[in-house]
Amino acid sequence: MIGTPGTASATRVVLLGSGELGREVAIEAVRLGCEVVACDRYPGAPAMAPAHRSHVLTMSDPDQLRVVLNEERERPCARLIIVPEIEAIATEVLAEFEAGGAHVVPNARAARLTMDREGIRRLAAEELGLQTSPYEFCDSEEELAAAAERLGFPCVIKPIMSSSGKGQSVARSAAEIAASWAYSQEGGRIGGGRVICEAFVDFDYELTLLTVRHACGTSFCAPIGHRQEGGDYRESWQPAAVDPAVLEKCQSVARAITDGLGGHGIFGVELFVAGEEVLFSEVSPRPHDTGLVTIASQDLSEFALHVRAILGLPVPAESIPLRSPAASAVILAEHELEEPLYKGVGQALATEEHVRLLIFGKPSASPGRRMGVVIATDDAVGTAREAAAAAAREVSVVAK
Ligand SMILES: Nc1ncnc2c1ncn2[C@@H]1O[C@H](COP(=O)(O)OP(=O)(O)OP(=O)(O)O)[C@@H](O)[C@H]1O
Ligand SMILES: [Mg+2]
Structure with a gap:
């Protein structure tokens, strides 16, 4: 059951982290009638726009986090769901609230294990025996x-x-x-x-395998290919061409690590593929940035799937249908800027019919900061990648 936002019957979603991925989660939650509370360290963060309310705090500070979560717990509502959207959170406070009956997504232990590379690597390699570098x-x-x-x-x-x-x-x-x-x-x-x-793994390619744990089991999205520069993603595409036997291995690794973490929601499982070998790299217990492409490639984006799984609503069984091949290309800032402006938006959207543009509305820019993304569909991944890249090149982030 879903209640009415702002009343004692509300289904309250508290987002810890309000970036561009949180913004899409907030939109999907609002669409389903949830009351959304967006938290971040600065005012005007992307997910604060579609949210009902927001809080500005340092989420890695246990005292500050406790104050905000207490306030939200004390306001009348029917269901309180705490959704971490970033890693830098005082996870011991999540464990306290979970012990007190709050629903933490996917659960407080998963948030703790994935907030640092040691927790998740030891779970994957030493406890679950998955192959890693x-x-x-x-x-x-x-x-x-x-x-x-x-x-x-x-x-x-x-x-x-x-x-x-x-x-x-x-x-x-x-x-x-x-x-x-x-x-x-x-x-x-x-x-x-x-x-x-x-x-260093000399992989042939790397993948994100979006994996949804939900009330009726585990479902997989088609694999997403991506290209990274300096450890940050620049473009992604779905479906990535993967040999069926390799894909089966990828899914079994993804199932093992997500079962190891537990709870319901979407997980971005990052994998390296070298020949027939599949190496686990890391996992986000939340939507993944390379999965922004699913806004156009799937009927149910990774954000819609996350919200459905969290609320206990139906998720397609086993494999999530693909609507169209698609690709995403990021728009990065080059300079330090306050209240940036976006030039070339019309030109970008005029390049191709099947191009969409998301501008995140961040109040300031810095070199390399992700400010927007272009997502393009086409009959094939290759042409979708070209279309996304061409449109993204049209947009520049400039001073006012
Ligand atoms: N051992 C490795 N061998 C080869 N390449 C690697 C290795 N580890 C990381 N990389 C490359 O660097 C990228 C970023 O690494 P990783 O995902 O561990 O960092 P991250 O800071 O968590 O990035 P993000 O937050 O964007 O996922 C990987 O996607 C991969 O391209
Ligand atoms: Mg990564």
Whole structure:
């Protein structure tokens, strides 16, 4: 049952993190009649626009998070659902609220395990026995140098608390270890600390396998291919061409890791494919940025699926139908700007009939910050990729 927003019967969704992915979750939740509360560290965050209310706070600060969640729990409503949309959250507070009867998506343990690379890697490789790149965790430059010698070069160094490629680098020889260590200490979410050193995987391609755990089982979306630069995604497409036997392996890895985390909702399982081998890389227990393409490629986007699964509503069994091949291409800012303007919007939309543009409405820009995305459909993935890239090139983020 769904209630009326703003009343004691409300189905309240509290989004912890209000970026562009949260905005789509908020829209889908609002469409189904939920009351949406958007939280982020700055006012004017994307998901605050479609939400009923918002809070500005530091979600990694347990005291601040407790105050906001208490306030939301005390307001009358029929159902309180806490939906983490980012990793940097004081997950011990989520566990407290879950113990007190709140519904945390997919659950507080999954949020804790995936907030740092160590939790999820140890679960995947050491408990579930999934194949991953060889890795070691290191707390100093000396430990990193020794680990890199054992793992071999090139190797990839990442702060355990970071996302979107921040603080991540590839060291090609022992001479580069000092620079990689220094870079990792600047880029982490909590300003340095432990890193993971992984052997570099010379994969043929990488995939995101969107996996939905719902009341009636587990369903898979068609695989999404993507291209990363500097650890951040630039374009994605669906369906990716994957040999059926390899796809079966991908689905069994995705099922193992999502069953290991539990709960209901969508998961973005990141995989590397090398020949017949499938390596697990990481997983988001929430919509994935490369899955923005599903807004056009599927009747039910990853955001719609997430909300349905969370609310216990029907989700297609086993495989989520694809509507059309599609591709996405990101629009990045190049400069530090307040109240940015978007030039070339009309030109972008005029390039092709099947092109859509999302502008996230972020109040400020910085070099490399994702400000929008173009999504294009076509009869084939290749032409959809070209159309998305061509339209994205038309848009620039400029000063007022
Ligand atoms: N061991 C590895 N070998 C080769 N490439 C790698 C390795 N680890 C990461 N990469 C590349 O870097 C990208 C980003 O890595 P990863 O997903 O671990 O970082 P992230 O900061 O969590 O990124 P995001 O938040 O965008 O998912 C991967 O998608 C892949 O292209
Ligand atoms: Mg990733």
